[in-house]
Amino acid sequence: MASSKLLSQPRWFRFLPRNLSNVRLFSDLPSQLPVSEPQNSIESKSNNRFSKPSSTPSSLKEPELAKFSAIADTWWDSEGPFKPLHIMNPTRLAFIRSTLCRHFGKDPLCARPFEGLRIIDVGCGGGILSEPLARMGAAVTGIDAVEKNIKIARLHANLDPTTSTIEYCCTTAEKLVDEQRKFDAVVALEVIEHVADPAEFCKSLAALTVHEGATVVSTINRSMRSYATAIVAAEYLLQWLPKGTHEWSSFLTPEELTMILKRASIDVKEMAGFVYNPLTGRWSLSDDISVNFIAFGTKEN
Amino acid sequence: MCINDGIGYKNRIVARNFGSNVYRLRIPWRPFSNDAASNLSSSNAGNPTKEGEGQQYDIAIVGGGMVGLALACSLASRPLTKHLNVAIIDSNPALGRNHFIKKEDLPDPRVSTVTPATISFFKDIGAWQYVERHRHAYFDKMQVWDYTGLGYTKYNARDANKEVLGCVVENKVLLSSLLSCVQDTDLQKKIYPSRLTSMSILPNSSSLEEDSTASETVLFTHGRLAKLELEDGHSVYAKLVVGADGGKSRVRELAGFRTTGWNYSQNAIICTVEHAVENHCAWQRFLPAGPIALLPIGDKFSNIVWTMNPKESSEFKSVTEDDFLKAVNHALDYGYGPHPTSSLLGNGDIFSWFKGDITMSAHDCFEVPPKVAKLASERMVFPLSLRHASDYASKRVVLIGDAAHTVHPLAGQGVNLGFGDASTLSNIISEGIAVGTDIGEVSLLKKYEADRKPANVMMMAVLDGFQKAYSVDFGPLNILRAAAFHGAHYISPLKKSIISYASGEHRLPLFS
Numbered sequence: 001m002a003s004s005k006l007l008s009q010p011r012w013f014r015f016l017p018r019n020l021s022n023v024r025l026f027s028d029l030p031s032q033l034p035v036s037e038p039q040n041s042i043e044s045k046s047n048n049r050f051s052k053p054s055s056t057p058s059s060l061k062e063p064e065l066a067k068f069s070a071i072a073d074t075w076w077d078s079e080g081p082f083k084p085l086h087i088m089n090p091t092r093l094a095f096i097r098s099t100l101c102r103h104f105g106k107d108p109l110c111a112r113p114f115e116g117l118r119i120i121d122v123g124c125g126g127g128i129l130s131e132p133l134a135r136m137g138a139a140v141t142g143i144d145a146v147e148k149n150i151k152i153a154r155l156h157a158n159l160d161p162t163t164s165t166i167e168y169c170c171t172t173a174e175k176l177v178d179e180q181r182k183f184d185a186v187v188a189l190e191v192i193e194h195v196a197d198p199a200e201f202c203k204s205l206a207a208l209t210v211h212e213g214a215t216v217v218s219t220i221n222r223s224m225r226s227y228a229t230a231i232v233a234a235e236y237l238l239q240w241l242p243k244g245t246h247e248w249s250s251f252l253t254p255e256e257l258t259m260i261l262k263r264a265s266i267d268v269k270e271m272a273g274f275v276y277n278p279l280t281g282r283w284s285l286s287d288d289i290s291v292n293f294i295a296f297g298t299k300e301n
Numbered sequence: 302m303c304i305n306d307g308i309g310y311k312n313r314i315v316a317r318n319f320g321s322n323v324y325r326l327r328i329p330w331r332p333f334s335n336d337a338a339s340n341l342s343s344s345n346a347g348n349p350t351k352e353g354e355g356q357q358y359d360i361a362i363v364g365g366g367m368v369g370l371a372l373a374c375s376l377a378s379r380p381l382t383k384h385l386n387v388a389i390i391d392s393n394p395a396l397g398r399n400h401f402i403k404k405e406d407l408p409d410p411r412v413s414t415v416t417p418a419t420i421s422f423f424k425d426i427g428a429w430q431y432v433e434r435h436r437h438a439y440f441d442k443m444q445v446w447d448y449t450g451l452g453y454t455k456y457n458a459r460d461a462n463k464e465v466l467g468c469v470v471e472n473k474v475l476l477s478s479l480l481s482c483v484q485d486t487d488l489q490k491k492i493y494p495s496r497l498t499s500m501s502i503l504p505n506s507s508s509l510e511e512d513s514t515a516s517e518t519v520l521f522t523h524g525r526l527a528k529l530e531l532e533d534g535h536s537v538y539a540k541l542v543v544g545a546d547g548g549k550s551r552v553r554e555l556a557g558f559r560t561t562g563w564n565y566s567q568n569a570i571i572c573t574v575e576h577a578v579e580n581h582c583a584w585q586r587f588l589p590a591g592p593i594a595l596l597p598i599g600d601k602f603s604n605i606v607w608t609m610n611p612k613e614s615s616e617f618k619s620v621t622e623d624d625f626l627k628a629v630n631h632a633l634d635y636g637y638g639p640h641p642t643s644s645l646l647g648n649g650d651i652f653s654w655f656k657g658d659i660t661m662s663a664h665d666c667f668e669v670p671p672k673v674a675k676l677a678s679e680r681m682v683f684p685l686s687l688r689h690a691s692d693y694a695s696k697r698v699v700l701i702g703d704a705a706h707t708v709h710p711l712a713g714q715g716v717n718l719g720f721g722d723a724s725t726l727s728n729i730i731s732e733g734i735a736v737g738t739d740i741g742e743v744s745l746l747k748k749y750e751a752d753r754k755p756a757n758v759m760m761m762a763v764l765d766g767f768q769k770a771y772s773v774d775f776g777p778l779n780i781l782r783a784a785a786f787h788g789a790h791y792i793s794p795l796k797k798s799i800i801s802y803a804s805g806e807h808r809l810p811l812f813s
Contacts, residue, residue: 086744093736109380111734132737159525160739 075126075152084240085128088274091283092189092294093132095272096216099296100185103214103269112137120183120208122173123191127153131163133187141167141183143176173204185214189294192257193219193250199260206264209299215266218294222251226291254289266297355536356491358388359740360730361529363497364546365391367413367472368702368719370479372543374426375727377486381734382727387490388537390529391546395476396492402435402477408598410571410678411472414583414713418805419720420468423478427486431478432470438599439465440583444668445786447587447771448638449779452786455665460793461800466583467713469596469604495531500542500555502527502697525741527697541741542698543726545719548688550704556695562688562707565768567591568614569685569710570607573598573678574629576671584670586633587771592711593632595670602677605629606710614682622676633670641667641786663791685709687765693754694746701726706757709768717805718757725752 075082097113100106106113115137121130124142126149134140134157144150150170157163169176173188186209188201195201202217209215220230227248234240252260258268273289276282360376362369373389376382389396415423423429443466446453458466483490503526529537544552553560567590574595580603584595591608598604607629609617617625628636688707693700702719726749733745770782789796801807 083744086742090733090736090738097736111381111384131739135734135737135739 076128076156082126082128087281088283089128089132091274091285092129092218095285095294095296096133096187097136099216099270100214103296103298104184114138117184118182119185119187120176120181122186122188122205124153124168125149127157127163127166127168129187129189130166130168131157131160134163134166138185139165141169141181143169143171143173145170145172173201173208177204177207181208182210183208183213184210185216187216189216189218190220192217192252193246198252198257199263202260202264202266206261206266206299209266211299211301213299215261215297215299216294217257217261217297218292219257220246220251220292221290222248222253222256223290226251229291254293254295257295261295261297265299265301267300268295268297270296355528355538356388357386357526357538358491359385359539360541360543361388361390361527361537361539362543362545363390363529363552364544364550364702364704365389365393365396365492366545366547366702367475367479367716368723369543369545370476370483371422371426371428371720372545372701372723372727373483373488373490374428374479374486375422375723376730377483377488378426379727379731381731383486383488385488387488388493388539389490390493390495390497390531390537392494392496392532394494396480397494402474404436407677408436408573408602408604409471409473410573410604410681412469412596412598412604413472413475413716414467414469414596415475415720416467416714416717416803416805417463417465419717420465422720422724426482428478428482431481432474435471435474435478436599437468437470437474438581438597439468440581440597441465442582443585444582444670445585445587446641446667447779447782447786448589448636449783450639450641451779451783452790453641453667454786454790454796455663455667456796456800457665458800461797461804463800463804466800466804469583469598471598493531493533493535493537495533495535497529497546497551497555498532499530500527500552500698525697525739527741540697540739541730541746544698544700544704545702545723546704548686548703548707550700552698553690553700553704556698558695558700559691560688561691562686564684564686565709566610567608567685568611568682570605570609570614570617570680570682572605572676572680574603574605574626574673575675575677576601576603577674578671580671582668582670584633588632588637589774590772592771593629595633595673603671603673605673607632608685608711611684618680618682625680626673626676629673633673640669663793663796687761689758689761693750694743696743697741699726699746699749705753706761708761709764711767712764712803714760714764714803718760721756721805722749722753725749 098108100117101108101113104117113136114133117138119133119138119140121127121133121140121142124130124144127142130140130142130153142150142153144153147170150168153166154168157166157168186205188205192198192201205215205217220226230246230251231248235245254271258271261268271289272285272294273287274283274292274294275286275288277284362372369389369391373387376385376387420429423432441458441464443456444453445456456466458464526538526540527542529539529542531537542552542556544550544556546552569591579601580595580597583597586593588609590610590613593605593607596604596606607617617628620628686707687709690700690705693705701722703715705722706718708715708718729745729749729752730740733740733742738745770778789799
């Protein structure tokens with residue numbers, strides 16, 4: 001199960017402390033998990049051992065519809081176990097909206113500013129990020145390595161004519177690079193901390209981006225504070241995430257992320273942090289990048 | 302308008318010590334906009350609806366009263382929401398055609414007092430210019446006292462560095478102004494002159510109401526929408542249903558929101574009266590059975606709101622005009638008790654160390670309100686109650702205005718709370734669209750609730766506290782109330798903050 005990638009790491013990679021015993025196969029884990037948020041589906045952890053072949057879904061049959069409808073409701077139940085993710089979503093989208101509007105010169109007061117942009121959501125899970133992007137006018141492609149999530153996402157997206165145009169594929173970023181797909185904006189939120197080889201992952205993200213396109217990556221910082229918050233508090237004390245969801249050693253600091261993005265020819269232009277206010281129960285954007293942070297970069301060269 | 306710097310109604314004693322002065326002003330009676338006769342006139346032409354295949358909208362506003370139309374105007378005025386497709390469902394035929402309000406019409410007794418906060422909201426959405434074309438009366442002075450004659454308070458807008466304390470406008474003027482405003486915008490809207498009979502949320506794993514035979518085609522055609530069925534057979538699909546249909550809200554009933562509240566054992570008589578002279582001041586006198594208020598409407602007319610117990614109210618409704626006018630003048634003047642003395646020296650000394658820079662109006666003496674000369678309209682009687690919905694929002698449904706909260710009219714706050722709801726909701730919807738949220742999502746609607754509920758509940762508690770505090774005739778309590786009058790009259794910072802809270806500037810009293 002060990003990734004062959006591990007044997008051929010670039011030299012600088014050794015400076016990053018990695019827990020080599022916990023190997024995750026290089027795949028796009030559809031987690032989308034910020035600090036305080038429960039795992040979206042436990043199965044995804046076990047499924048990630050095998051990289052799923054990309055498959056087009058068979059036509060939906062009645063019993064499947066019923067079964068997945070039930071699951072889809074829970075996934076998308078904003079008062080259910082995925083409530084923290086739903087609460088965090090608008091904050092991430094606010095950052096994406098402001099940076100992308102500025103970069104592509106779109107009118108921020110327009111209701112559908114992403115009209116004409118092709119955006120890919122890497123590790124889309126149930127489509128919580130893909131759907132708002134589609135409502136904002138973008139032509140969205142959502143990819144995830146877990147077949148089940150893609151089914152759920154497609155089912156839910158088909159319920160609204162605005163989001164039924166989203167293209168969902170059960171595949172990985174590398175495969176799309178092989179297919180030579182290009183997108184104006186590549187968004188990979190809360191994925192890179194679950195990837196075995198972040199540098200290669202970033203190279204794939206860059207390869208998917210057109211020249212002068214945008215890349216947005218969000219992850220968790222590797223700091224004392226994030227250990228206390230993301231591991232101890234979220235997984236053990238509050239039990240918002242199942243234990244073992246995150247490996248602290250696989251978190252990246254903002255400097256490291258900037259560096260590996262730079263090496264993939266992506267210039268990080270803006271960075272922001274997410275902070276959670278337990279009193280109001282809301283997330284907000286801030287300059288504090290010590291726990292969750294998000295980075296926006298553009299592809300040069 | 303003004304209220305004390307309220308604590309909850311449980312802490313009445315504390316509240317009174319801080320100076321609980323009240324002057325009561327009108328609120329509108331919203332049910333009128335919905336209960337009109339059902340001559341169904343067709344509304345703006347637009348696209349004809351196909352029977353059986355409902356039209357789809359982004360937002361369906363059930364209830365085209367003042368608050369419902371204010372929401373529509375507000376959505377039309379924001380860049381992120383003006384492209385939305387809105388359906389307004391109300392059986393009031395007046396919504397179909399904009400009937401002219403003639404200048405020579407006598408003032409309708411149903412009036413509202415709009416606070417400065419509401420006036421600036423109207424200016425933002427572009428509706429105030431229409432109001433100014435019709436009869437409306439700004440007032441900048443107010444006097445509140447009670448039958449014991451132990452104290453009084455005079456307020457002047459200049460105490461809080463304002464121009465006006467509020468403006469009294471007839472409900473029909475507000476309604477037609479909002480209608481003209483929304484018709485002048487580019488907002489895509491369709492008015493359905495019918496009543497709501499049933500509502501269901503699709504798709505439903507846990508069915509909400511009656512009749513949800515969501516077949517697979519419906520599911521995938523209309524997606525996650527609310528389906529509204531109207532009395533005339535039309536079906537309307539919407540992403541979000543806004544219940545703006547008044548105190549007896551059908552939306553609230555169908556969506557299963559629980560309410561708490563009680564009926565006050567009081568009715569209110571309202572009518573329009575005429576004076577020999579102009580009146581620019583709002584007057585309110587607390588009588589043993591309830592307050593009587595005299596509000597200027599303009600052109601020597603004033604509006605009377607007299608709260609009393611139900612038996613008396615039916616008596617007063619049926620007596621002759623002359624007898625009624627005599628009773629009103631009596632109630633405003635020497636009826637039930639003496640005038641308060643206005644000797645500054647005697648009463649002001651106690652508070653001299655509080656005074657600071659004393660307000661202008663603290664020097665004003667007690668005045669007797671202008672005599673009422675003529676009755677200019679019929680007398681109407683309404684029961685009063687307090688009601689509050691336990692939640693304002695659930696999946697795809699949200700309540701605004703009287704549908705969410707009904708209050709005692711004693712401070713003229715009712716419709717102003719509703720306009721505050723409309724303003725906040727349209728803001729929240731705009732923010733939701735900015736980040737691509739589905740506007741019917743509960744999490745978004747709960748943000749609206751979290752913003753409005755504390756403010757509304759606080760105001761209701763304060764008003765309810767006053768209603769209870771003033772309904773008891775008990776020696777020591779009367780003295781305390783008098784002390785409260787004096788306190789509010791002489792202690793400038795207190796008066797300023799009372800005026801600010803009642804003007805709608807702060808959502809919560811004292812804590813801003």
